[in-house]
Amino acid sequence: MGGGNGQKAKMAREKNLEKSKGSKGSQLESNKKAMNIQCKICMQTFMCTTSEVKCREHAEAKHPKSDVTACFPHLKK
Template sequence: MGNGARAQQKRERNATAGKTTAKSQTKSNEKAMSIICQVCRQTFLQTTKAPALLEHAENKHKKGLADCFPGVAAA
């Protein structure tokens, strides 16, 4: 067996070993979008803090946190 045959075997072995699929977080991130602005219906991740939500409410709607996000307590 020459070096060419070894190289071909190695290429075949590596081609079958590297058949893993990429894991995407897109579906889990969509499920985690549980905070919804009551004015524009934009969704936010459930881990979004009150200051970021307040910024959205003031910049987009000129309203307060309670007007756009009634279930979120100000921190």
């Protein structure tokens, strides 16, 4: 446990950080965060919750000549 002042200052800083984030279109930021899977070939974005099966479906449907890991390198094991 440190001094109460340090704790307060830290909280104030975090509050300010939150404020500055909010002013810059937080909607866009959260959208970007949610769509963090991207097909490297057609640049289509997917929700981060998109399952590997769905990614493979996309790759097979849209890019049958390419390996699924060419579209989604994160599936590489």
